[in-house]
Amino acid sequence: MKLIDIFVLRQIRGLFVYGLVTFTFLVLFSASFKTAVKMIVDMETPIAQVSEFLALGVPQSVVVAIPMTILLASILTFSQLSSSGELRAALVSGSSLRRISLSVMVVGFFSFLLSVSLNEFVIPSSVEKMEKLAVEIYREGRAQENDVNFESYYPSGNIKWNLIAQNLDNNVLNNLHLFRYEDQENQLMFSEYFLAEKGLYISEDGSWELLNVVTLSNLGSGRFANLQQDKVRVFFEESPTNIKKLRTKDVQEMNYSNAKKYVSEVRKRGESIKADKLATQTELKIAVPFASIIFSLLGVAMGSSFERKSVGPGMGIGMSMLVIFFYYVVMLIGIALSKIGLSAVVAAWFPNLLFLVVSLFMLLKRENPILFSK
Incomplete structure (x- = not known):
């Protein structure tokens, strides 16, 4: 392992923790804040129960936050390397940007494993507990019956x-x-x-x-x-x-293999439209975590382009959220196409393929600017 790899890993470690905490809070806040306020204000639910409800939503929020986190950490790390001249020095000494990016991709790979592990072993049980707790809270609060x-x-x-x-x-x-x-x-x-x-x-x-x-x-x-x-x-x-x-289930309540079996059961019952929708959601359980690896590469390409001034945390968060926004727009397009016959696997993995092509193009352009000069 070269000194540049050690520096990158040390730098990205702190930024990854910072980004994960920040984005997890933002995702959890946007997804559950309105419900939590309703529980406290309208149903007079004890703070302890509301806190438990929010805590059960943390694993899902972490899975959503991880791709944004690795993108942010990569951008900030390589913008600092680029603006300080250390990246240029490493390239002049014989290292390639692709070689240096491997250390970040390792972090992306472990992020992918973390996301898949949460999807497989933690989230199904947490979603089930969250739903049961919500039913209990709504009953005690005399909420409208349709809610349960x-x-x-x-x-x-x-x-x-x-x-x-x-x-x-x-x-x-x-x-x-x-x-x-x-x-x-x-x-x-x-x-x-x-x-x-x-x-x-x-x-x-x-x-x-x-x-x-x-x-x-x-x-x-x-x-x-x-x-x-x-x-x-x-x-x-x-x-x-x-x-x-x-009963109608959410694939979030199941691990990947059980979700595949459930899709087959729904299809056998003659509900092909519902089965197609659930099949795409099932494939996304793997495709979305895999985006962490691709975003680690994209973050290297984006961060290394800032040679004069490094990117600050605020700007980095903004850039990361903008990229993730476009990623989810492309994902929604894929989901829409799956409803008119596109394979669930293709629909789920299409955003990853598109962003991988963009990442490789940007990386190649940054590494060989002469090839792309007019």
Whole structure:
């Protein structure tokens, strides 16, 4: 290891910690501050519970912050090397900018491993705990019932059900909305809608008893019947266990392999549009952390271009956030293209490929300015 590598690693270490703390706070603040204020002001939630809620959001914030952090640390380190003349001296002595950038890419690689590890082993459980805590807080605060609803989709032969209800507890569904669709001439048609105060699971064969029910039935030819009853028994087929298992999930609740399996399950249920969306989100669990390696290279190229004056922390943060903004814009374009047929893998990795090309071009231009002179 050369002296220039040791200097770079020492310099980038402190900047990485500074950037990680700064960006993690900014991400957490922007994502959860409004919710935290609502909990304290509107629901009088104890500070300890709100603090726990915010703490559970830290791992996700760290994963989002890491690419920005490595970009900031690279820019500041190499702008200082460039403005002090040390970078030029290293290049004159025979080192290449590509060779010097390897030490930063090592940091980027370990940042990638950290992000993937958090995605795989920490975030799924923290998201689950965060959701449970939010439900508990909202219940105690008497928040609106819709805030704790979940939605699921169940196939049953030629019949399909769509369920929306308050959180399942002790085999009881509260404030239940149940839609029944029938396959008529290869087309799903609305058949019945049940609005019930409660739904009780009463039989192993899938029977549910709905209490205080309003039923809307489709009689065909644009005619509907409305009926109010105290009790209605519905053969919904799904048990409470299956409802919990098959409910609509966020891939953030799962590690990569489980998310892939869940996407396959959703696709088998015939929900191809939802499956395509979830597939792209699943691939992003690896693609976004990998951006740390690319941003380490981009930071070297950007920072080494400041020969007269080094970049300050404020300017570095601004530049990093601007680059990340464009990265996420490109990511959104990829996600949009995935909805019209683009492969989930291509959609998720397209931003990385584009920024890798830009990084290599800038690095080559900085290392060989004569080749790009007019």
